[in-house]
Amino acid sequence: MMTTAWNQILNSLEKSLNPGLYTVWIKPLSGEVDGNRVRLKAPNEFVANWVRDRLLRAVREAARQVLDREPEIEITVKASTTTKVARTAKKVAPKQPVARQAGLPIMQMPKTSAVNWRFSFDDFVVGPGNELACAASKSMCSNGMHSDHLFLSSSPGLGKTHLLHSIGRELCLHSNRNRVNVACLSAEQFANRLVMAIRANTISQFKTQFREHVDVLLLEDIHFFQGKEKMQNELLGTLNALRERGCKVVLTSPFLPRELKGIDRQLVSRFCSGFLANIDRPDLETRRLIVQQKARKMQVDVPVEVSELLAERITSDIRQLESCLNNLVLKARLLNRAVSMELAWEVLENYALTNATPDYRHIIEFVCKSYDLSEDQLRSKSRKRQIVLARNTAFYLARRHTELSLKDIGEKLGRKHSTVLKGITNVEREISRQTPLGRQIEQTVERLS
Structure with missing residues (x-):
C-alpha cells in the first residue's frame, strides 16, 4: 500500500510538472507513505534542498489528491554507501578521511585544486531562462541526475561556456580523486588533434588519451562535426568508450541535436541519450x-x-x-x-541598442543597408563574396534575435536548412577566431538596433 500510494503520487507529479523538472528532481527520489506522512529520500543534500525550496508545494498537492487529506512531507538524504564503507573501515583506521563522491572511482586522496577555469557556479546569475540548465549542470557534479551525459544548447552569449567551465571547476574541487583528468576543448580542437595524430601516425595514442585516460569530457560547439564523417566516427567511438567507463560528458552547441545536418544517426542518438537543456534569452x-x-x-x-x-x-x-x-x-x-x-x-552608442527584440523585417533591412545591397540581391543565387557574407550575417542575426527555425529562415531567403546552418557556423567561427573578417562581422552585428 505504501509503495502503491507513492507510485500514484509520482504519476500525478509526472503529469503536472515540466518533463525536465520531473526527470532531474523528482525521479531520483525514493518515497514511502505511512498514513498521511510522506517520507522522501533524496540522493544528496543538493537535490533535497532544491525539492524543499522549489517543488514542495507541487509534491504536497499531488499527495493531497492521492491521500485525500492534508499530507506531512518529510525530505531526508539517503545514507551514502561511501559513508557506510568508511564507518566499517574506522575499526581499522579510525581517522581515515571520507572524500566527497563525484561520480568517479573512489580514491582516498587529497582533492585537487581548480586551475585555469574562467567561470564558476558562484558567479552564474540564475533566471527563468537558464534555471533548468544550471540545475542540470550542478547535478552533474553531485550525482543528482540519473545521467552522466548533458547537452547544453543556446544562442551565442547566453552562458553555455560559463556552465561548462563551472562543471569542470566543481568536479576538480570536490572530486574524490587526487587528480581528475578533465578534457575541456572545442570540437575544432578535438578535430585538429585527431588530424595531427593521423599525420604523425599516433592515432592509437590519441584513442588511448581520450577513451581510457579522460574522466570528464567537456566538448564545445559539436556542430563543427557536420559533414565530417571520419571525425564523427572517432567521436562516436570516444563517446561510447567513455559511457562504458561511466565517465561524464557535457556537450554544447547553438543547435539542438535534431537541428544538425550531415551528422551520423548513431551520433545524433548519442547526443540525445542524456539530458538536453536549452538556455533561453534572459528576462x-x-x-x-x-x-x-x-x-x-x-x-x-x-x-x-x-x-x-x-x-x-x-x-x-x-x-x-x-x-x-x-x-x-x-x-x-x-x-x-x-x-x-x-x-x-x-x-x-557603440553597442546594439534595442527597445525590443528586432524582428525578421528589421534584420533584413539592417543587413541590406550595412552591406549596400537590395533584398533581391540578398535572395539571389549569386555566390559573390560580399553577398554570401551578407546572407550569412542575416542567417546569424535571424537565428539570434527571432524565434524562427532554421527551416523558416531558409525559406524566407530561398535557401535550404543545411545552407542556413552552414552559414551561421561560418559566421560564428570567424567571430570566435577574431579574424579581420570576424571583427568586421562582429562590428556589423553590434550596430543592429
Whole structure:
C-alpha cells in the first residue's frame, strides 16, 4: 500500500510538472507513505534542498489528491554507501578521511585544486531562462541526475561556456580523486588533434588519451562535426568508450541535436541519450541582476537607473552586456568621473541598442543597408563574396534575435536548412577566431538596433 500510494503520487507529479523538472528532481527520489506522512529520500543534500525550496508545494498537492487529506512531507538524504564503507573501515583506521563522491572511482586522496577555469557556479546569475540548465549542470557534479551525459544548447552569449567551465571547476574541487583528468576543448580542437595524430601516425595514442585516460569530457560547439564523417566516427567511438567507463560528458552547441545536418544517426542518438537543456534569452530582471553582480565584482558603484538602462537596451547577448559595463567603468575611471546615466548613454552608442527584440523585417533591412545591397540581391543565387557574407550575417542575426527555425529562415531567403546552418557556423567561427573578417562581422552585428 505504501509503495502503491507513492507510485500514484509520482504519476500525478509526472503529469503536472515540466518533463525536465520531473526527470532531474523528482525521479531520483525514493518515497514511502505511512498514513498521511510522506517520507522522501533524496540522493544528496543538493537535490533535497532544491525539492524543499522549489517543488514542495507541487509534491504536497499531488499527495493531497492521492491521500485525500492534508499530507506531512518529510525530505531526508539517503545514507551514502561511501559513508557506510568508511564507518566499517574506522575499526581499522579510525581517522581515515571520507572524500566527497563525484561520480568517479573512489580514491582516498587529497582533492585537487581548480586551475585555469574562467567561470564558476558562484558567479552564474540564475533566471527563468537558464534555471533548468544550471540545475542540470550542478547535478552533474553531485550525482543528482540519473545521467552522466548533458547537452547544453543556446544562442551565442547566453552562458553555455560559463556552465561548462563551472562543471569542470566543481568536479576538480570536490572530486574524490587526487587528480581528475578533465578534457575541456572545442570540437575544432578535438578535430585538429585527431588530424595531427593521423599525420604523425599516433592515432592509437590519441584513442588511448581520450577513451581510457579522460574522466570528464567537456566538448564545445559539436556542430563543427557536420559533414565530417571520419571525425564523427572517432567521436562516436570516444563517446561510447567513455559511457562504458561511466565517465561524464557535457556537450554544447547553438543547435539542438535534431537541428544538425550531415551528422551520423548513431551520433545524433548519442547526443540525445542524456539530458538536453536549452538556455533561453534572459528576462529583464535577470539581465539587471547580471549587471549588478558584475559591478560588485569590479567593486564599483553603479546606480540602479544605470543598471536598468543597460539591461533594457542590450537584451540578447550576456557577453555584450558585460562588455558594455566593462567599457562604462573603464571610461569613468579614465575620465575620473562617477558612473552616470550620461556616461552610460555615451558608451551605449557603440553597442546594439534595442527597445525590443528586432524582428525578421528589421534584420533584413539592417543587413541590406550595412552591406549596400537590395533584398533581391540578398535572395539571389549569386555566390559573390560580399553577398554570401551578407546572407550569412542575416542567417546569424535571424537565428539570434527571432524565434524562427532554421527551416523558416531558409525559406524566407530561398535557401535550404543545411545552407542556413552552414552559414551561421561560418559566421560564428570567424567571430570566435577574431579574424579581420570576424571583427568586421562582429562590428556589423553590434550596430543592429
